[in-house]
Amino acid sequence: MNEEHPTETDVATSETGEPLATESHDPAVPAAYAAFMRTGWGERELDVPRHPITEHAARRRAALAAAFPGERLVLPAGTFKVRANDTDYRFRPDTAHTYFSGNQTSDAVLVIDDGEAVLYARPRSERDTDEFFRDRQYGELWAGRRPSGREISDSLGIEVRHVQDLPSFDDDRKTRDITTDEDLARVADELRLVKDEWEVAELQEACDITTLGFEDSVREWDRVLEHGERWIEGTFFRRARAMGNDIGYDSIVGGGAHATTLHWIDNTGPITPGELVLLDMGVEGRNLYTADVTRTLPVDGRFTPVQRDLYDLVHAAQQAGIDAVRPGVPFLAAHNAAMEILAHGLADLGLLPVSAQEALDPESKVYARWTLHGTSHMLGMDVHDCGRSSVDIYPKGDLAEGMVLTVEPGLYFQEDDLLVPEELRGIGIRIEDDILVTADGSQNLSAALPRTSAEVEEWMGRLRG
Ligand code: GLY
Numbered sequence: 001m002n003e004e005h006p007t008e009t010d011v012a013t014s015e016t017g018e019p020l021a022t023e024s025h026d027p028a029v030p031a032a033y034a035a036f037m038r039t040g041w042g043e044r045e046l047d048v049p050r051h052p053i054t055e056h057a058a059r060r061r062a063a064l065a066a067a068f069p070g071e072r073l074v075l076p077a078g079t080f081k082v083r084a085n086d087t088d089y090r091f092r093p094d095t096a097h098t099y100f101s102g103n104q105t106s107d108a109v110l111v112i113d114d115g116e117a118v119l120y121a122r123p124r125s126e127r128d129t130d131e132f133f134r135d136r137q138y139g140e141l142w143a144g145r146r147p148s149g150r151e152i153s154d155s156l157g158i159e160v161r162h163v164q165d166l167p168s169f170d171d172d173r174k175t176r177d178i179t180t181d182e183d184l185a186r187v188a189d190e191l192r193l194v195k196d197e198w199e200v201a202e203l204q205e206a207c208d209i210t211t212l213g214f215e216d217s218v219r220e221w222d223r224v225l226e227h228g229e230r231w232i233e234g235t236f237f238r239r240a241r242a243m244g245n246d247i248g249y250d251s252i253v254g255g256g257a258h259a260t261t262l263h264w265i266d267n268t269g270p271i272t273p274g275e276l277v278l279l280d281m282g283v284e285g286r287n288l289y290t291a292d293v294t295r296t297l298p299v300d301g302r303f304t305p306v307q308r309d310l311y312d313l314v315h316a317a318q319q320a321g322i323d324a325v326r327p328g329v330p331f332l333a334a335h336n337a338a339m340e341i342l343a344h345g346l347a348d349l350g351l352l353p354v355s356a357q358e359a360l361d362p363e364s365k366v367y368a369r370w371t372l373h374g375t376s377h378m379l380g381m382d383v384h385d386c387g388r389s390s391v392d393i394y395p396k397g398d399l400a401e402g403m404v405l406t407v408e409p410g411l412y413f414q415e416d417d418l419l420v421p422e423e424l425r426g427i428g429i430r431i432e433d434d435i436l437v438t439a440d441g442s443q444n445l446s447a448a449l450p451r452t453s454a455e456v457e458e459w460m461g462r463l464r465g
């Protein structure tokens with residue numbers, strides 16, 4: 001209401017000097033109200049334990065600094081993204097920023113200056129400006145309590161200064177900002193390729209919670225049949241929020257022919273008896289490591305003979321891909337092993353216009369009409385992790401102990417594909433697991449979920465009661 005607005009207080013800026021993020025529909029703030037609000041608050045700084053990431057982050061910063069001796073490296077956390085008007089998406093920090101600092105608060109900037117690290121952070125609102133009760137983005141009474149500078153420093157073992165003291169860096173020193181400097185972005189991604197033990201434990205936890213989310217979905221199969229794809233998406237999200245931070249990417253829930261759309265995230269369709277449903281879902285844990293797992297389930301709990309044959313073919317391809325993973329082999333070894341199996345399977349089905357061997361020629365690849373995508377990507381804090389690495393290192397380089405990658409071949413027969421028998425049209429199958437490269441082979445971090453057709457049927461029968 002307009003008549004509520006006339007008597008604004010004189011301090012209508014946030015703690016960093018910008019206009020407060022208030023809205024036209026926010027009530028007026030007369031001076032008496034503002035003055036009263038700033039008084040009478042107790043001291044509330046907390047004792048915060050050291051975060052387990054601290055020593056890892058320090059080691060990572062040292063490695064990054066060593067790659068750019070004498071230089072200044074700037075890694076911002078990023079800020080809020082508008083969803084609509086005055087409403088933002090929930091904040092999720094930039095991956096490299098968190099990897100090298102441990103910080104997850106918005107608007108912070110990590111600066112590594114010739115090896116010396118300072119985190120410029122936006123701390124909790126003090127009580128001597130209007131920010132804490134008026135600012136929708138940063139105000140404690142609107143958005144929640146942010147940690148103080150001391151709390152962040154105690155938690156992360158890093159020097160913290162207020163973000164308003166962030167220098168402009170307009171001296172002669174070489175300064176690289178990861179949002180614009182491709183070399184810094186590349187090296188940061190390459191350093192993230194090999195996971196340390198703490199990261200592997202984080203990924204294992206993300207996979208374990210993901211398993212629970214898949215189990216939740218199958219336990220609620222009656223509601224799934226009633227409400228369709230949306231029920232699985234929502235059920236999985238509940239588990240992700242309850243035990244992790246979020247989902248690591250939009251869940252893909254493809255009932256029937258929707259499974260042939262690789263990134264079907266609308267999730268608006270029905271789940272229909274007699275068909276398959278493809279679930280590609282991953283939990284992002286509290287420290288932002290994500291799982292990425294796909295299972296394809298028979299809606300009735302039992303595969304039809306045609307579905308089973310195709311499923312077993314994809315499973316054989318995936319197993320060949322997993323078996324190919326070990327240190328020292330090309331990253332693409334899993335893909336090549338899986339495609340060898342699928343191309344021969346497609347030839348056996350009489351679908352290929354040439355022999356399997358001819359189709360597998362890199363100059364041909366006609367089999368890929370039904371396999372569509374690569375078999376693997378790196379996995380970590382990003383679902384498609386380390387994507388800015390030099391292509392000679394990833395994807396063209398070799399696997400090393402500590403890398404984590406997906407192995408996720410699939411077969412996809414589009415509804416309108418006149419080159420396949422009618423009974424195959426509208427079937428999509430993908431099986432995806434998260435594979436750690438070990439000293440002498442690999443370990444499947446998502447092995448708790450069933451993979452063979454018989455195991456899937458037994459598991460569904462057990463969970464659906
Ligand atoms: N989970 C989605 C993808 O790997 O593209």
Ligand code: MN
Pocket residue numbers: 292377406408432
């Ligand atoms: Mn994937």
